[in-house]
Amino acid sequence: MLAGFPYSQMRRVGAVLHAKPTVVFARGELAGGQLRVSYGRTARRIDGLEIHAPALDGVSGATLWAVIEERGGVDCVLQPAAIQSSFKHDAYVKGEPVGGFSRLLRARLA
Secondary structure, three states: OEEEOOHHHEEEEOOEEEEOOEEEOOOEEEEOOEEEEEEOOEEEOOOOOEEEOOOOOOOOOOEEEEEEEEEOOEEEEEEEEEEEEEEEOOEEEEEEEHHHHHHHHHHHHO
């Protein structure tokens, strides 16, 4: 699961910035040390309606959460899985796994 506030869903009215959050649920896989999730131009809302999926510019750095089902009598638990690093509309969202985050920081600072 990814939650964030993309630029495409922000509007400035006078001195006030209004932001509409986006929440994305999708299956991902680890490949080449990155978490990769499909991200299309259309999505299905919780009520089943097909809608335009917003571009995710401005969401980099958001947490990608793993949804862990049925643990300890709780229906589901969210667990940090990765930090969102890039996306390509109609293709993918990529994230650096939380376990490898310190490696990513060292590489960026070197």
